[in-house]
Amino acid sequence: xxxxxxxxxxQDAVACYEFLLERxxxxxxxxxxxxxxxxLGDAVTQCVCMHAAVPVGLTPFQGFARDDGAVGLLGExxxxxxxxxxxxxxxxxxxxxxxxxxxxxxAIRFIDHRALLALDAYAQSLRCx
Amino acid sequence: xxxxxxxxxxxxxxxxxxxxxxxxxxxxIVPFAEKGTAAGEPVIIGYDDRKSGxxxxxxxxxxxxxxIGDKSLYATPxxxxxxxxxxxxxxxxxxxxxxxxxxxxPHPGNGGQWDRYESAVNTVWEDFxxxxxxxxxxxxxxxxVLDVVERTHPHIVSPSGERRASDRYQExxxxxxxxxxxxxxxxxxxxxxxxNRSAADARHALAQIGRCRVAHTTLEDLLIGVSEAxxxxxxxxxxxxxxxxxATSDRLVVNVHDKGHGPADRLTGxxxxxxxxxxxxxxxxLWVMHQLDVDVALIHADDGFTVRLRGGTMIx
Numbered sequence: 001x002x003x004x005x006x007x008x009x010x011q012d013a014v015a016c017y018e019f020l021l022e023r024x025x026x027x028x029x030x031x032x033x034x035x036x037x038x039x040l041g042d043a044v045t046q047c048v049c050m051h052a053a054v055p056v057g058l059t060p061f062q063g064f065a066r067d068d069g070a071v072g073l074l075g076e077x078x079x080x081x082x083x084x085x086x087x088x089x090x091x092x093x094x095x096x097x098x099x100x101x102x103x104x105x106x107a108i109r110f111i112d113h114r115a116l117l118a119l120d121a122y123a124q125s126l127r128c129x
Numbered sequence: 130x131x132x133x134x135x136x137x138x139x140x141x142x143x144x145x146x147x148x149x150x151x152x153x154x155x156x157x158i159v160p161f162a163e164k165g166t167a168a169g170e171p172v173i174i175g176y177d178d179r180k181s182g183x184x185x186x187x188x189x190x191x192x193x194x195x196x197i198g199d200k201s202l203y204a205t206p207x208x209x210x211x212x213x214x215x216x217x218x219x220x221x222x223x224x225x226x227x228x229x230x231x232x233x234x235p236h237p238g239n240g241g242q243w244d245r246y247e248s249a250v251n252t253v254w255e256d257f258x259x260x261x262x263x264x265x266x267x268x269x270x271x272x273x274v275l276d277v278v279e280r281t282h283p284h285i286v287s288p289s290g291e292r293r294a295s296d297r298y299q300e301x302x303x304x305x306x307x308x309x310x311x312x313x314x315x316x317x318x319x320x321x322x323x324x325n326r327s328a329a330d331a332r333h334a335l336a337q338i339g340r341c342r343v344a345h346t347t348l349e350d351l352l353i354g355v356s357e358a359x360x361x362x363x364x365x366x367x368x369x370x371x372x373x374x375x376a377t378s379d380r381l382v383v384n385v386h387d388k389g390h391g392p393a394d395r396l397t398g399x400x401x402x403x404x405x406x407x408x409x410x411x412x413x414x415l416w417v418m419h420q421l422d423v424d425v426a427l428i429h430a431d432d433g434f435t436v437r438l439r440g441g442t443m444i445x
Contacts, residue, residue, distance in 0.1 A: 060329065078328050079360040079414075110332060112356060113417050 001047065002037040011046045016091040018050035023065035023095065025101040047086045050091065057093075063088045069095055070102040085115055089122045094113070101126065131227040131258055132168040133161075134284065135290055136186040145166040145282035145295075147267040147275070151183060153288040154264060157233060159187050161262050164192035165229040170337070171220045173213075175202050175232030202231060206246035207399050207419035210253055215287065217257040231262040240425070242399075242419075244274075247281035248304040249399045262286070277307060301395055307428040313440060314375035314382045323372040328359040331372045331385075338374055338382050343441035351381060351440045357414040358385035358436040365389070366434065380441035391434025398427060 005011045018034065025083050034051065045059045052064040052072065061075035061082055063085075077085050094101040103119065105111065106112055135142035148154040162184065164173040174181060175197045185191040203209050220228050233242055250261065264267065265278050279285070279297045281304065286292050299305065321334050332352050339348040355372065362370035366387025375382040394402065398419040402412025419425055422437040 064376055076329055076332070078330070078356055079364070080327060110329075110352065110356065112353070 002040060005036070005040060005043050005047055011043050012087065012091065014048050015050055015088065019049055019065055019091045019093070022050060022052060026065060027069040036086050042084065044079065048088055049084065049088055056112075061085060061088075063092060066104070069098050070104045072107065073103055073105045074107045076108065077108070077115040078112045079114060082114050086118050088120060092122070094126070096111070130445045131260075132170065133164060133227075133260065134286070135227065135258075135260050139258070141170075141251060141257065142260045142284065143251050143263070143282050143298075144261065144284040144286055144292075145263045145265060146286045146288070147265050147278075148266045149266075149289055154180070154184065155187050156288040157262070157286065158184055158289075159380075161229060161231060162188060162194055165217055165227075165260075168192065168227075170227045170229055171225050173197060173216060173228065173230045173232075174346045175209075175230070177233055178187055180233065181418060197232075204422065205419055206242050206249075207416060209246065210250065210399055211420070213254070217254065217259060221257060225258070227258045227260055227441070229262070231264065234263055234265075242306075244277045244281065244303075244307045245395070245399060247277065248299070248301050249396050250304070251281070251283070252301045253396065273307060280304065304395065306413075309428050309437065312375075312382050312437070314377070314380070315384070317375060319373040320376050321372075321374045324369050325360075325363075326365070326370075326372070328356045331355050331359045334372075335374060335383060338376050339440075340378060342376055343381055346441040347423060348381075350423045351383060351438055354418045354421055354423060354425065354436075354438045355383050355385060358417050358438070361385075361414055361436075362387040362389075377441075380443070381439065383438045384435050386433055386435040388433040391429050398425070 001014065005014045021032060024030065034047070036047060038044060048054055049059045049062050050064055051062065052066070055063055059075065060081045061073065061077045063071055063073050066072050092101075131138065133386065134144065148156040148157055154343055159264045160340075162174070163171050170193045174184060174194055176184065177200075181196050184438070185196075185270060197212075199212070201208065209232070217228055219293055221391075234247065247263065254261070263282065265275065265277070267275060279295050280299045282295055283297050283298045284292065320338060323334060332355060335352060335355055336348065339351060343351075359370060359372060362385055367389035368387065370385065370387045373386070392415070398415040402418045418436070422444065426437040428435040
């Protein structure tokens, strides 16, 4: 995957793809393994955080599509990964046949007010679409 | 039109009175409340149960007074400001020309930044036609507190009703607050010290140290506080950012120190910081910290700036 996430535009596109692929594989008999080189730095977080299965400690948080249609949030979200979280949210989208989108935050270990405000802004933006 | 002492003035009329007995307390608060209700002005009282009970028994018609029973109103200065503001907005929206408030600012020790609160509300409530009457028990309040009261209230009233300007009043921009007393634990060697580590590392260390020492909710508040303090130190302070933690069986003290000067704004933490950007989360960190049920102190010193967070069984 490394060579197709060199630029911010590529990273956003691939992060979106990763979210949709996670949704697809969560409901169908398909498994996929995505590999990224560490040299990508923050781009690794951007793309890897959209996966349900991630090596421990690789990303501070995960936000991924689940088989029940919800978005699972895991890990810790604070100022240090605020930009990555907001970029991840931009790639999250409800399934075409779902009228609502649920974020399951029961496994979040820490989330600060900035991330909560980002979630609120995301919800507001969905209403405007 | 405003009635009483603030007649013809705009903004917050911040007045202090000193009493030495229940009778003197009554002589100050009863006319304040009764003349307000007679003029059709909202009168908001935030006293404890005993004083509210006394006032109810003295008033001709207590139903005209809004008693705030929420015991957490004065839990922290920032929370008191956050509670009062929407009340003021509501009353102004429905046509109030003056709002009278009197409450129990905690004053035996006047710690926990209440000195900053008494100074800050001169500015924070300037947009509202508020008459704030702050009554202090001269018999029990320490001399340092009474000194602060004279320096934070532009107006003074006596139980006999005599009014005067406080010649010792200091504007918010030059107010000299009380120094935070050192915590005795700080004299000892910290149980943990982290230098230039992430907020996540600080949270993990504190979670490990704090478990079973303080209530779960207290520990969670401390984790939010330390997270904000470390992120601020790393982003806005001057390195190194050092987190020191002390612990007893039922108490935690956490200092987050950097070599910078700290925030210059006197209102820091008491109100959300004003922001010139469109980011609604910017400037909220220290304010969020001051909403928590833990003791927060912002300490400016020659060697840098420290945010001290304390939770659990408090001493003194």
